[in-house]
Amino acid sequence: TLITWLWVAPLSQVGAHLALRASAPYLLMLQGPPQRAIIVGMNEQGAALANRIHETRYSKIELSGFFDDRSPNRLNQPTNSQLLGRLRELPGFVKENRIQFIYLSLPMASQPRILHVLDELKDTTASIYFVPDMFITDLIQGRSGTVCGTPVISVCESPFTGSNGIIKRASDIVLSLLILALISPLLLVIALAIKLDSPGPVIFKQRRYGLDGEEILVYKFRSMRVCEDGESIRQAQKGDSRITRIGAFLRKNSLDELPQFVNVLQGRMSIVGPRPHAVAHNEIYRNLIKGYMIRHKVKPGITGWAQVNGYRGETRTLDKMQARIDHDLDYLRNWSLRLDLHIILKTIMVVFRDRDVY
Structure with missing residues (x-):
């Protein structure tokens, strides 16, 4: 029975599909x-x-x-x-x-x-x-719907509504648990290296904007001698004296971001989404870039569409930040689970060849 099913089932599906395509014009004529x-x-x-x-x-x-x-x-x-x-x-x-x-x-x-x-x-x-x-206007997940029986059209909406939200959260949990299980020895080695390299905490916690612009605490391995989280934060630059020896290696290979898989399990972040910026940077750019806060209609991500398209690391000029935001909004418009998996795989390749992260 199993052997017969293995060849009959796919042949029946393909045959039915071809028959429907051939008969469709005649069915329409009827x-x-x-x-x-x-x-x-x-x-x-x-x-x-x-x-x-x-x-x-x-x-x-x-x-x-x-x-x-x-x-x-x-x-x-x-x-x-x-x-x-x-x-x-x-x-x-x-x-x-x-x-x-x-x-x-x-x-x-x-x-x-x-x-x-x-x-x-x-x-x-x-x-x-x-x-x-x-x-x-620039539509973000535009679709029609009803509110208490009144027809409405969404102009700016999150892609993670209904079943899409369940799929996104389930994939985040499954992938985060799998990745954390695989990298747990690496996490212990990095923590030990940071402790031996310079004084200070192993984990650096920084306030960032999450879903709907709510403040969240994001975890990172400490890569600097300072733990800045105030009204003014300077982005890391090439040759930055604040970066420790082990921190330079971690940042170069994005290993400092690994604790954020814990943030994903907490529900504060997703594996894929717009990268969160420090609160101080958000308050600056939301007044300079139109539509900047729309990226916060979804949870921030460990990696994102902008990062795999060349906008990873320092953004020295406003046009570079604008390009990053444009890619973030493009992700919101075109989200699919397939796109998330594509970004994750592409992130692995980008990390090994990117030279613009300090």
Whole structure:
């Protein structure tokens, strides 16, 4: 039974998949002719919708074209689409050509025009949809939803809601326990080396911003002769006299970050996420970089998307910090467990070849 199942199951899955792909066009034909649609507003989101309709292989929507009051030379006309006329010609065209779907892609600022178009279309049987002008802002996990039955659209949201939050936390716990079990002898050796190298505590605790901007204590192996955690903190630089001999080696190879796996088990941090900055640095950069605090919609990480893309270590200039924040926000937009695993593997390679960490 087991041997038969081992070859029958995959063959059945592949066969069913190929059969469904071959029969899909005919199944769509059984549902009737394509449904004709037009888009009102030849702008960025309208063009994006048109391209999606054309690219979707098994869509039953047949896009007739666009309506817009602007002259053709002012429009961003997408491929495979044409301008059919101005808004005043819209109701007549819909009735004459039996249009079934109308997508209103007008800017939010054009409320009077939208209301006028809706009023004119009351004499048709077409289904009308509003395409929100979401390109006016930088979406972080944009999606639709309801609040007590009222439709809402999220503009800035954490990717770790619902099942995603459970997956993220479970992967953090499992990987942290596994890694700590493997590196426990190394942790003891490093602790002993720090104690013998210079006076002071083995573990350095520093206040940083965590989830929702709440202060957390982050653990690190002490790599400096000082334990700065005040209103003003100077970033480590090349040849920094504060760094101890063993500390230079630890920082170079990111071994000083290993105690943060304990922070992960505590629930203060994740293995992958935006790297936390000292509170003093946060207060500086939140006033200089727009959207800086959005990175705190998730737990900070031991490693992150910015760090594996060349923004690890010292950030001497504002544009370097801006690039780091841009990568952090990109991570929030595109999170997946696969991306987390990719970052973890890439971090291992980056640590061995990076020369910009002091």
